[in-house]
Amino acid sequence: MSRASVFNLVNHAESMGLKIQAVRGRGYRLAEPTEWLDESAVRQALGDKTDRFGLRILDAADSTNRVLFEAAQQGAPDGSVVVAEHQFSGRGRRGRQWHSVLGGSLAFSVLWRFDAGVAALGGLSLAAGLAVARAVNRHSRYGVKLKWPNDVLLDYRKLAGILVEVQGDIEGPSFAVIGIGLNVRLPPAARDRIDQGVVDLAEMGVTAGRNTLLATCLLELHAVVETMRQEGFRALRAEWEFHHAHAGQPVTLTLPNAQTVSGIAAGVDDSGAFLLRNERGETLAFHGGEISLRPQRSKP
Numbered sequence: 001m002s003r004a005s006v007f008n009l010v011n012h013a014e015s016m017g018l019k020i021q022a023v024r025g026r027g028y029r030l031a032e033p034t035e036w037l038d039e040s041a042v043r044q045a046l047g048d049k050t051d052r053f054g055l056r057i058l059d060a061a062d063s064t065n066r067v068l069f070e071a072a073q074q075g076a077p078d079g080s081v082v083v084a085e086h087q088f089s090g091r092g093r094r095g096r097q098w099h100s101v102l103g104g105s106l107a108f109s110v111l112w113r114f115d116a117g118v119a120a121l122g123g124l125s126l127a128a129g130l131a132v133a134r135a136v137n138r139h140s141r142y143g144v145k146l147k148w149p150n151d152v153l154l155d156y157r158k159l160a161g162i163l164v165e166v167q168g169d170i171e172g173p174s175f176a177v178i179g180i181g182l183n184v185r186l187p188p189a190a191r192d193r194i195d196q197g198v199v200d201l202a203e204m205g206v207t208a209g210r211n212t213l214l215a216t217c218l219l220e221l222h223a224v225v226e227t228m229r230q231e232g233f234r235a236l237r238a239e240w241e242f243h244h245a246h247a248g249q250p251v252t253l254t255l256p257n258a259q260t261v262s263g264i265a266a267g268v269d270d271s272g273a274f275l276l277r278n279e280r281g282e283t284l285a286f287h288g289g290e291i292s293l294r295p296q297r298s299k300p
C-alpha cells in the first residue's frame, strides 16, 4: 500500500472518531484498546434469553432507528436488534443530532411489538431509560440518574440518550423502536461537538466491554418491556422515581409552544407524565414529546 493510501485511511479512521498514534519507524496503532462488536460474545452474555433477540450488527448505518423502523414496517419480529459500529447520522430527540464515535459508543435499536395501541405506550420511553440505568448500574460503582423522560445522567452530565419511535393504531397492534446511544469512551474532539455536559463509561471506571454492555442493556430492556406488557408503567413508577435526578427541585418546563412553566418536580404519574407542583400548590401533569426540562439552579 502506498504512503498516500495509508495516510488517507488513517485520516478516514480519525474522522470516524478513532484515535490513531503514529509510532516512528513502525507504523500506526490504536491509541485506546477497542473491543469490536461480536455476535457470539453478545449471545453468550445474553445467556438463556439469547433466543428472544434477532441481532444484526452493521459496520455502518446512518441511523439504527431508521434501519430498524423500516424493517419493522416490513414485518421484522419482536426482539429484533440493529447495532452499528459506526452511526454517521444519528437522530436525537426533538430533531437533534446524536454524535457517536467508532469504537467509543454504543448505538443500537430494539423493536418491540405490542397488542395494545400507541396510547398505552406512554410510559415506554421512561421504562427504556430505567432499563439503561439498571444496566449501567450493574457495571458501575456510581448510581446513574434519570432526567425526564429518559436521559441517563451522572452528576447532571449526559451518559446515554434514548429515542423511542412508535407506529400503530389507537386500538392496536403497535410497535416501538427504542434507540439507545451510550457514551463508552468519547475522545475530546467528540465531546467538543456536543453542546451539553457529557460523561462516558471510561471516566466512570466501567471496565465491561461493549458486547457485555450491549447484552446487559438488552436483558434489562426485555425485563421492563415484559413488565409494561403485563402491568403497565405503573409497576415501574416507584423505581423510576428512585432514579429521578430532579426530584423535589425547582425546574422549568418549556412547552412545545415555547411557553415556560416553573414549579417543583414532583415525580411522574402512572402513565409516565411529568408532575409539576406550581406555586399555588396544584400538581400539573405534562405528557410526552416536546417538553424540555432544565433545573432552575444547575448543579456544578
Ligand code: BTN
Pocket (backbone or CB within 6 Å): 062, 063, 064, 065, 066, 087, 089, 090, 091, 092, 093, 094, 096, 098, 106, 107, 108, 109, 151, 160, 161, 162, 163, 179, 180, 181, 182
Ligand atoms: C437523545 O436525543 O437523547 C436521544 C438520542 C438517541 C440516539 C440513539 S443512537 C441509536 C439510535 N439511532 C438513532 O438514530 N438514534 C438512536
